[in-house]
Amino acid sequence: MVVLLAVSSVCALSLGTPYVPPHRLVAAVLDGDTTLAGIVVTELRVPRLVLALVAGACLGAAGLVLQEALRNPLAVPEMLGVSSGAALGVAAPLVLSLSLPAAVQPMLAIGGAALGGGLTLLAAGLGRSPSAVLLTGAAVAAALQAALLVLMVMADQLDLQLIYRYLLGSLSARTWDDVAGLWPWLLVAAPALVLCAPVLSVMRLGDEDAEALGVRAQRARLAALAIAVVLIAPVTAVCGPVAWVGFLAPHLARWFDPAAGAVRWLPWSAVWGAVAVVVADLPARLALAPVETPAGAWTALLGVPAGVALMRSGGRGRAARRRPAAAAAVREPLPGPRKAASGAADDLSRARASDDVSADAPGRGRIDDGCPPSSGATRTEDVR
Amino acid sequence: MIRRFTVLAALAVVCAGVELVAGRGMSPGAAWDVLNGGGDPTERHILFQLRLPRLLVALVAGACLAVAGLVLQSALRNPLAGPEVTGVTPGAVLGAVTATALGLAGWDSPLAVVLAACAGGCVGAALLWLLAGRGRGDPAHTAVHGVLVSAVLGGLTAMVLLVEPGELGSVVQWLVGTTEGRVWQHWHLLWPWALVWGVAAWLLAGPLTLLRCGDDIALAAGLSARPARTLALLCAVALTAGAVAAVGALGFVGLLVPHLAVAVFGADLRVSLPGAALVGAVVVCGADAAAQLSSRLLAGALDSGRLTLPVGALTACLGAALLLVVVRRTPSRTF
Numbered sequence: 001m002v003v004l005l006a007v008s009s010v011c012a013l014s015l016g017t018p019y020v021p022p023h024r025l026v027a028a029v030l031d032g033d034t035t036l037a038g039i040v041v042t043e044l045r046v047p048r049l050v051l052a053l054v055a056g057a058c059l060g061a062a063g064l065v066l067q068e069a070l071r072n073p074l075a076v077p078e079m080l081g082v083s084s085g086a087a088l089g090v091a092a093p094l095v096l097s098l099s100l101p102a103a104v105q106p107m108l109a110i111g112g113a114a115l116g117g118g119l120t121l122l123a124a125g126l127g128r129s130p131s132a133v134l135l136t137g138a139a140v141a142a143a144l145q146a147a148l149l150v151l152m153v154m155a156d157q158l159d160l161q162l163i164y165r166y167l168l169g170s171l172s173a174r175t176w177d178d179v180a181g182l183w184p185w186l187l188v189a190a191p192a193l194v195l196c197a198p199v200l201s202v203m204r205l206g207d208e209d210a211e212a213l214g215v216r217a218q219r220a221r222l223a224a225l226a227i228a229v230v231l232i233a234p235v236t237a238v239c240g241p242v243a244w245v246g247f248l249a250p251h252l253a254r255w256f257d258p259a260a261g262a263v264r265w266l267p268w269s270a271v272w273g274a275v276a277v278v279v280a281d282l283p284a285r286l287a288l289a290p291v292e293t294p295a296g297a298w299t300a301l302l303g304v305p306a307g308v309a310l311m312r313s314g315g316r317g318r319a320a321r322r323r324p325a326a327a328a329a330v331r332e333p334l335p336g337p338r339k340a341a342s343g344a345a346d347d348l349s350r351a352r353a354s355d356d357v358s359a360d361a362p363g364r365g366r367i368d369d370g371c372p373p374s375s376g377a378t379r380t381e382d383v384r
Numbered sequence: 385m386i387r388r389f390t391v392l393a394a395l396a397v398v399c400a401g402v403e404l405v406a407g408r409g410m411s412p413g414a415a416w417d418v419l420n421g422g423g424d425p426t427e428r429h430i431l432f433q434l435r436l437p438r439l440l441v442a443l444v445a446g447a448c449l450a451v452a453g454l455v456l457q458s459a460l461r462n463p464l465a466g467p468e469v470t471g472v473t474p475g476a477v478l479g480a481v482t483a484t485a486l487g488l489a490g491w492d493s494p495l496a497v498v499l500a501a502c503a504g505g506c507v508g509a510a511l512l513w514l515l516a517g518r519g520r521g522d523p524a525h526t527a528v529h530g531v532l533v534s535a536v537l538g539g540l541t542a543m544v545l546l547v548e549p550g551e552l553g554s555v556v557q558w559l560v561g562t563t564e565g566r567v568w569q570h571w572h573l574l575w576p577w578a579l580v581w582g583v584a585a586w587l588l589a590g591p592l593t594l595l596r597c598g599d600d601i602a603l604a605a606g607l608s609a610r611p612a613r614t615l616a617l618l619c620a621v622a623l624t625a626g627a628v629a630a631v632g633a634l635g636f637v638g639l640l641v642p643h644l645a646v647a648v649f650g651a652d653l654r655v656s657l658p659g660a661a662l663v664g665a666v667v668v669c670g671a672d673a674a675a676q677l678s679s680r681l682l683a684g685a686l687d688s689g690r691l692t693l694p695v696g697a698l699t700a701c702l703g704a705a706l707l708l709v710v711v712r713r714t715p716s717r718t719f
Contacts, residue, residue, distance in 0.1 A: 074528050078535065123708045135464070138531055139704035142635055146700035149560035153694055160556065168542050244535060293546055300539030304532050308515055 001256075001271070008278045012049045013041060015286060047176045052281050052295075053274040054182055055171075055235045056245055060273020061193060061266060062231040063246025064253065068200040068262045069224030073311055074134055076247040077113075077232050081140035083243070085116025086236035088144050088151075091163050095151045106185060109237035113229045116144055121225060169242035169296025171281050178238045185234040192227050193266065200224070200262035242277060242296045248303040249273035251310040276303065385655060388648055392662045396443070399666055403439045403673040404431070408680045433567065441566040442672045442695070443665040444578050445627040446637060450664025451585050451657060452623035453638030454645060458592040458653060459616040464527035466639030467624040471508030471533035473638070476621075476628040478541045479504020481555055485548035494573045494629065502625035508537055509621055561634035561696025563672050570630050577626040582661065585619045589653040592616055596651060634668065634696045636703020641667055643710075671698045 014020045020028055020037045029046070031038035059077070066075045077083045089112025090105060124136035152163055165172075199220050202210050207217040235242070253268035276299060284295040404419075405412040409430040417423045418431045453466045460470075467473045483500030516529045545555060557564060591612040594602040599609045624638065644667075645660035672695040679693045 079531065134528055134531075136708060138469075138527075139707040143701050143704035146560060146635060146697040146704075149556065150693060150697045152556050153560070153562075153692060164542075164545070164556070168546075243539070288547065291547065293543060297539045297542045297546070300535050301543075304536050304539075305515070308529070308532060 001275070005271070005275050005278070008275065008282060009049055009053075011282055012052070012278055012285075013045050015282070016040075016045070017289070043175065047179050048171055048174055048281070049278065051174050051179050051182075051239065052171055052277045054179070054186070055239055055242060056249070056274035056277030057270040058182075058186070058189070058231045058235045058273070059242060059245040060249030060253075060276070061270040062228040063273070064250040064262070064266055064269040065193070065196065065200065065224050065231075066228050066246070067250050068265075069203055069221050070133055071204065071206070072133065073251070074247070075137075076244065077228065078241070078243055078247070079134055079141065080137040081116030081120045081144055082113045082229060082232055083116075083236060083241040084141045084144035084148065085119075086110070086113035086233045087167055087241050088112045088116075088148050089233075090237055090240075091148060091151055091166065094163060094166075095155045095159060103181075106181065106234045106237040110229060110233035113233040113236065114226075116140055117225050117229055121221070165294060166240045168294035169240035169299070170284070170292065170294035171239050171277075172285075172292045172294075174239060181238060182234050185230060189227060189230045192223075192230070196220075196223060196227060197263045197266050200266075204262065240294070240296060242280075243300040244303040244307065245273050245276050245299050248276055248299070248307045248310075251307045252276075255310045255313065385649065389659070389662065392648075392659070392666060396662060396666045396669065399669040399673055400439055400443070403442070403669055403676060404435055406673050406676040406680065407435065408676075408683060409434070434565075437568045437571045438563050438566045438672075439669065440571050441574060441630055442563045442669045444571075444574050445563075445631040445634070446641075446664040446666070446668025447661035448578050448582070448623045448627040448664070449634060449638040449668070450641040450645065450660040451582060452620040452627070454642035454653070454657060454660045455585055455588070455592060455616050455620040455623075456638070457642050458596045459613045459620070460526070461596060461598065462526055463643070464639070465530075466636075466642070467505075467620065468633070468635060468639055469527045469530035469534070471512040471530055471537060472505040472621055472624045473508075473628055473633045474534040474537035474541070475508020475511070476501035476505040476625045477559060477633050478537050478544070479507070479625075480558075480629055481541050481544050484555075485544050494569060498573065498577060498626055498629040501629045502622055505621040505625045505628070506618075508533060509617060511536070557694060558632035560694050561632040561699065562694035563631050564692060564694065566631070574626060574630045578623070581619055581622045581626065585616075585623065586654075586657055588612070588616050588619060589657050592657075593651070593653045596653070631668075632696060635700030636707070637664060637668060637699055640703050640706050668695065668699065671695050671702065674698060 010022050010025070013025055014022050018037055018040060020041060024037070025041065028035065028037045028041045033039055033042075063076055066077065066080065067073055069075075086109040089108040089110075093099075093108065120133065120137040120140045123140065124133040148167070152160055155163060199215055202213055202215050203217065203220060205213075210217050210220070232246070249272040250265065250269045252272040253265045257264060257268065277295065280295045280298040280302065283298050284293050287293060405415040410427050414423060414427050415431060415435075418427050423431075449467060452472075456465045456467065456470060456472075457463060479500040479502070480497050482504070483496060488496060488500065512526070512530055512533045515533055516526050541559075591602070591607050594605050594607050595609060595612060595616070602609045602612075627634070641664045642660055645656050645663045648663070649656035649659035675693045675695045675698045678698075682693065
């Protein structure tokens with residue numbers, strides 16, 4: 001873990017054009033502005049590395065907070081509409097060619113992210129089942145994406161390239177200024193994270209138990225969302241929505257230490273997020289040189305399969321996963337999607353498809369002339 | 385049943401009429417003149433070479449997507465299956481984009497684009513099959529994994545687009561789904577494809593109705609479930625690929641229209657498959673007409689000639705709203 005981080009950092013600093021051998025790195029940094037290598041390392045590569053570390057840590061921590069608060073292994077910023085909202089907040093002024101001061105950009109991103117996440121949670125209802133939240137989130141994210149694409153269609157070719165690169169999440173050409181813009185937000189978010197970690201471990205137990213222990217579940221959830229928004233939005237404003245890091249990092253943290261609680265996972269998740277972004281940034285810089293590919297595309301490509309594999313292996317050996325014992329639920333490394341959705345499976349396999357989703361669809365009263373609303377099952381030849 | 389079909393057909397005609405007269409090129413009055421045999425050559429060209437094929441393509445693509453969604457939902461017994469969430473649509477987009485970038489297929493060889501989209505759709509479906517693993521029988525699980533598959537395929541598409549950025553402008557319209565600039569060429573390619581696979585889907589309607597009841601019942605009725613399901617999936621992929629190659633990735637049509645169709649026509653697919661095709665055509669055509677109208681109004685209001693509203697944005701918003709309503713209104717059920 002530490003070795004991986006060190007190796008990828010050294011690679012990030014030394015590879016590229018010009019190639020700076022690792023043993024000369026220190027000298028190059030000390031030289032500063034006098035040599036070409038020094039300038040490249042201090043002004044380009046170090047800030048990029050720092051930004052990758054910070055962004056990854058933020059995304060990883062935010063992912064864990066969301067997953068724990070919603071008790072849902074797939075509650076990631078991408079699926080809840082948080083990322084899309086933030087991206088929309090940043091891209092809109094770009095297309096509409098409004099010139100804004102740089103300080104406003106994170107604000108816009110935060111507004112967008114809060115809008116997306118808040119919409120999802122409001123629409124899904126706070127105490128609803130995990131998969132309902134996810135489906136709602138997918139819908140909200142899709143709507144926001146559609147808005148983004150409308151913006152992109154309106155843009156001219158040059159803007160389009162810019163926006164597209166930004167939307168994929170890229171760390172290219174970021175300097176110390178971008179890194180400096182992140183600090184104030186981190187100062188807000190870090191104490192909040194520390195404060196909310198114990199609450200998160202209680203949230204695992206389920207809403208009733210948490211309420212019994214004196215945690216207001218709804219408020220805790222909203223607070224978790226707010227923290228996640230404050231963590232994600234500034235990062236998105238600076239380097240675009242680097243996708244799926246918030247999905248991969250918490251799963252890595254859990255996989256390596258399945259017995260721990262949320263308090264222990266939080267730092268690990270942040271570190272793994274940092275590692276993921278730094279590692280993904282290497283092929284992003286070097287794979288198709290001299291063209292830079294966006295790091296976000298690499299994290300999506302490699303992160304999603306890896307995360308799913310981890311989720312599966314974590315779910316293995318839990319034959320008794322439907323045992324409703326609270327103790328088992330606490331001991332489980334993570335409630336895999338099957339568990340999250342097992343209730344859904346039972347319900348939906350019992351109910352016919354048509355009966356289930358469209359029985360309450362709007363307009364049905366108008367379409368079904370004279371059918372009482374409860375007659376879905378009779379109409380759909382339910383055989384069970 | 386007959387009455388419902390009639391009402392829907394009437395709706396389709398109304399949508400088509402609105403689509404013909406909406407839009408920015410000329411006023412509705414001028415369009416009416418052209419339809420009555422008048423008008424100058426430009427107006428005639430706009431109506432017969434641009435609006436008419438666009439209308440037909442929208443109708444057929446909507447029908448294709450809806451039928452594909454219904455076939456998928458029935459074959460997988462999963463109310464949340466649709467081309468968008470089973471990786472078929474993103475796969476088709478990836479296939480088409482890759483083929484275009486590699487120079488194997490261009491906009492001048494539309495058939496190659498369709499075939500590439502078909503291959504991509506199969507790849508997407510296969511990827512979901514691998515990724516979902518043992519939880520395949522579980523609707524929500526499959527849907528969620530479908531979103532993940534879409535993310536991977538989207539990443540790949542992004543890579544391809546970044547290596548070959550020349551096509552970005554035209555492809556972006558296509559990522560969201562649009563009927564802008566569809567001409568007779570697209571229509572000549574789309575309708576035979578849709579007809580062949582649509583007829584295949586309709587022939588499969590009986591087996592699919594059995595599959596909806598569950599494998600045991602299908603087996604008891606003398607249907608071998610696995611080949612039937614494979615054929616049905618192939619059919620759905622082909623239909624989706626045709627629609628994607630023609631109009632791009634329209635959001636949510638294939639997921640929600642089948643539910644509407646089943647609500648209206650019942651669960652017997654021999655009736656509700658044609659019904660779904662009709663509903664899909666109405667939805668996409670209506671959305672396109674609305675998009676045209678609103679583009680016109682917005683362009684007038686904001687005074688910018690570049691502003692167009694792609695139909696895919698509208699269907700995505702509409703579908704998202706519907707999905708939210710559905711999720712909200714079933715509080716007793718955990719999805």
